[in-house]
Amino acid sequence: MSLEKWAEYGWLKAEASSPDEIGDLLGIVTRALKDSKVEAISDDLRFQAAFSAALTSANIALRASGYRTRVQTGHHQKTIESLELTLKSDPTLIQKLKVFSKKRNATSYDAAGNISEQELEQAIKVAEELQQGISAWLKQKHPELLKVLNK
Structure with missing residues (x-):
């Protein structure tokens, strides 16, 4: 599968x-x-922030590749799944992010206080790793998009 094929299916443009x-x-x-x-702040909001960082990192890879959902x-699931095609991320990471997405939805719409300290720590760790990974990937694959950082 490729990003081009995803665009043909109508998932991306x-x-x-x-x-x-x-x-x-x-x-x-x-x-x-x-x-x-x-x-x-609550662990729920901290978890949501960590998930947001990870999701935005995935979106950066998609946008740098010339696509958007x-x-x-x-569309958030497609953004997460696109990591396999952009950063060549391991399916285990993608599955973790899908679990985080469900947890984020539950804390946003169903009930407060469902995030454990361990889940929060894991979400922060994954988000930090993705931030580092996206920075390295951009420097290697799309340095022209980093010009704004060199001002």
């Missing part, structure tokens, strides 16, 4: 990115990771 967009998205990842470490049911 081709759209070029820019250094400014990538810089803005990297800023969102940094902010969300910082927020995930604020102990004065179509706004439709399951």
